[in-house]
Amino acid sequence: MNTDRRDFLKGTMWMGAVAALSGCATAAKSCGTGCMSGFAVAPIKKVRVGVVGLGMRGPGAVHRLASIPGVEVAALCDLFQDRVDAQQKWLANKGKPKARSYSGGEGYKALCESDLDLVYIATPWALHTPVALYAMEHGKHAAIEVPAAMYLDECWALVETAERTGRHCMQLENCCYGEVEMLTLNLVRQGKLGELVHGEGAYIHDLRELNYLDPKKGGYQGYWRLKWNAQHYGNPYPTHGLLPIMQAMDVNRGDCFDYLTCVSSAQIGMDAFAKLKFGEDSWEAKLHPKCGDMSTTVIRTVKGRTIMVQHDVTSARPYSRINLLSGTMGCLNDYPFRIALAAKPGDGAHGWMDAEQTAKLREECKHPLWKVAGALAQKMGGHGGMDFLMDLRLCYCLQNGLPLDMDVYDLASSCAVCELSERSALNRGNSVDVPDFTRGGWKTAKPLGIESVDLGKLGIFDVKKDDAQLNV
Numbered sequence: 001m002n003t004d005r006r007d008f009l010k011g012t013m014w015m016g017a018v019a020a021l022s023g024c025a026t027a028a029k030s031c032g033t034g035c036m037s038g039f040a041v042a043p044i045k046k047v048r049v050g051v052v053g054l055g056m057r058g059p060g061a062v063h064r065l066a067s068i069p070g071v072e073v074a075a076l077c078d079l080f081q082d083r084v085d086a087q088q089k090w091l092a093n094k095g096k097p098k099a100r101s102y103s104g105g106e107g108y109k110a111l112c113e114s115d116l117d118l119v120y121i122a123t124p125w126a127l128h129t130p131v132a133l134y135a136m137e138h139g140k141h142a143a144i145e146v147p148a149a150m151y152l153d154e155c156w157a158l159v160e161t162a163e164r165t166g167r168h169c170m171q172l173e174n175c176c177y178g179e180v181e182m183l184t185l186n187l188v189r190q191g192k193l194g195e196l197v198h199g200e201g202a203y204i205h206d207l208r209e210l211n212y213l214d215p216k217k218g219g220y221q222g223y224w225r226l227k228w229n230a231q232h233y234g235n236p237y238p239t240h241g242l243l244p245i246m247q248a249m250d251v252n253r254g255d256c257f258d259y260l261t262c263v264s265s266a267q268i269g270m271d272a273f274a275k276l277k278f279g280e281d282s283w284e285a286k287l288h289p290k291c292g293d294m295s296t297t298v299i300r301t302v303k304g305r306t307i308m309v310q311h312d313v314t315s316a317r318p319y320s321r322i323n324l325l326s327g328t329m330g331c332l333n334d335y336p337f338r339i340a341l342a343a344k345p346g347d348g349a350h351g352w353m354d355a356e357q358t359a360k361l362r363e364e365c366k367h368p369l370w371k372v373a374g375a376l377a378q379k380m381g382g383h384g385g386m387d388f389l390m391d392l393r394l395c396y397c398l399q400n401g402l403p404l405d406m407d408v409y410d411l412a413s414s415c416a417v418c419e420l421s422e423r424s425a426l427n428r429g430n431s432v433d434v435p436d437f438t439r440g441g442w443k444t445a446k447p448l449g450i451e452s453v454d455l456g457k458l459g460i461f462d463v464k465k466d467d468a469q470l471n472v
């Protein structure tokens, strides 16, 4: 582990005491080991959010959050002042209150120290945990882009800090709010797939162009993703495919990860692409990233279920998160969406449903959140609406004092795969244990229910008039 990061993690321990001593309005009491399952705080009528990181991802979050009734984007921060200014301009154009501005490498500290409820983090991966720890130590809830943590010690630091400070720490896993993923959860809760046995998820997305794109021309700031791929092996981005399966299988709420194994292919695609695009003598062609093109992890749970998670951002193939779940009564699979169900227990499910039956089932078994707010979410956008539903549920839960859909243990278990898959892949796929971040709490924690929102409570009464009400 990088010593600077270890020192940083240690160095944040005193800050909670400072927040408490200074009488920070939002400082909360420690809730104790394992307490974050079902954890909720008192309702926050007006949720004041600070957004850190305004590159490709952050501005969309500013726009979605600022559009939700009872939510104010009260602070903005980026390394670059012009990115902050651009979002201030957007807020002004929409007639929203001006946010406080912060910039520079450490501007996030002043933002976290200011008067806010929630810090929303969309920075490069290496900054996720440091900013979230600083936010919680200063009495703020933290919502962190994926993966929220890249190392095991970061996972533990987030768990322990959330428990000690009594703050929410949620990973912004938007894919849990995809129409197919929520439909799947609904079908599982209705028992349509029987008892679950196996799941498959992935992040298969050809990012070769974007990874090498000059930051000055719209690429990742400082080539952070390319640099990570250059230095690491295994799966650095496991959560999109994994977290929806964890929810369906009740991981951390009735089951728990036990161990995993990971095998990675050679890295072929990035070198070939760089050579072709930039020439043999370019720095790009000479980089030779370590990360194999295709990494395949298999996780086994304590109850004996298996989950395969793949990562491939360098092959010429269409986008896929796979989204496969199979059980004793049926199977479903995405890209394209297909479902096969047994007529009754013990029967086989040898063929996929036809298009008409599939569309009927998809409509009938739509998740209530999609029924209530799907049309609104599609208008608001963000990966087909799932980004908006995620933000809507997050703010709704905070406004109504409800537990969040994803807790810090879900964050830690899914992010632990980053370091553990690398360790396993470097050791010929030998298995490694996955820590139980709930420390036994999974045995009694309640599974995630079928949760929705009451748009009336948010002040949105008529979905047809959303645009006006949401001021978008």
Ligand SMILES: NC(=O)c1ccc[n+]([C@@H]2O[C@H](COP(=O)([O-])OP(=O)(O)OC[C@H]3O[C@@H](n4cnc5c(N)ncnc54)[C@H](O)[C@@H]3O)[C@@H](O)[C@H]2O)c1
Pocket (backbone or CB within 6 Å): 052, 053, 054, 055, 056, 057, 058, 077, 078, 079, 080, 083, 104, 105, 106, 107, 108, 122, 123, 124, 125, 127, 145, 146, 147, 172, 173, 174, 219, 220, 221, 222, 383
């Ligand atoms: N959930 C999703 O679907 C999804 C999609 C895209 C990206 N992401 C995640 O969002 C995050 C950001 O990705 P991106 O594509 O926007 O990258 P990006 O490089 O475009 O943006 C990162 C931003 O963070 C800023 N930044 C860097 N250091 C900072 C600091 N010290 N303080 C404040 N700001 C700082 C940069 O200037 C930049 O504007 C990543 O974690 C990524 O994995 C998630």
